[in-house]
Amino acid sequence: MGFLDRFFRKETPRQSARERLQLVLIHDRADISPDTMERIRKDLIKVINNYMVINEEGIEMDLERDGRSVALVASIPVIEVKRKHPRKRDK
């Protein structure tokens, strides 16, 4: 790697290989289609709406790698917590 490359912090082939692998493995390991992700998203919104007012536009949901496993990480901005939780078949 030349001095200029280093100066401009150009990614080395080694780094690109690492990053590409990490990305591709997340999806290989999870084996979840974008369609399924979208359905999970909608279901999550439905459930959480029972308890909180959330900013649906601001939801970020992604698969992240953790060792040999993959985690579903969601960040859901809460606007307001509802006062009374709806109870199942109460009264």
Added chain:
Amino acid sequence: METRVIVVTSGKGGVGKTTVTANLSARLAMEGFKVVAMDADIGLRNLDVVMGLENRIVYNMVDVIEGTCKLPQALVRDKRVENLFLLPAAQTRTKDAVTSDEMKGLCDSLRGEYDFVLVDSPAGIESGFRNASAGADEALVVATPEVSSVRDADRIIGLLESFGKRSINLIVNRVRPDMVRKGKMLGVSDVREILAVDMIGIIPEDETVVVSTNRGEPLALSNTSPASRAFEKIAGRILGRDIPLQDLDDLEEKGLFANFIKLFGRREGRG
């Protein structure tokens, strides 16, 4: 000693499964254990030529399974190393000639009589790989430091885990410390971190591997090249010896050190 049946596998072809099977089998036999190297690559047999035993094959694995001969008749004894045997694959048959249950039965019938059975798996994730793994308790996964090989290894590890193999260990083959150092290819540490699996050995890129394959003489028999020493260490670790994997980073640093020496040597030479 209870027989240990170990499948050597990788997903991707051409990464060194057959080389590893041949050399580890020879090494373990030289340590005094009774070893069967089994070629499960039916239709594309290779282990026989890599071990240099191709001229002495009479029967093969499928003959045993079909009852054409008894198991001991199909085992080719290596004359150079005591206690080393090859169970050849059939060359003129296809993978469908055997079932998983038959392969498992074959491995089980070697239990008790031998200390180690190393099964050379075909590439891929289909029936050939599944059959090769069927009778094994443990797995050695071979990968080279390339994106496609590591990706395939990851898939294989996932499958082996789902088969319930109790021990899965990684071997990184064809490592080129010089290129890793220059940031041109993945290092052993990258592969290990990405695959997040136990590692049992690192084999450098070494032309003596090619030479020994051409001669049909496992490295363990004759020389002390870097690859040969790597096989010796891996065999030691399989036997439970505490041989630290520190050569992982050593290997990546050694290039630097060697360059210093070269530089130094050249200057001295010039006076």
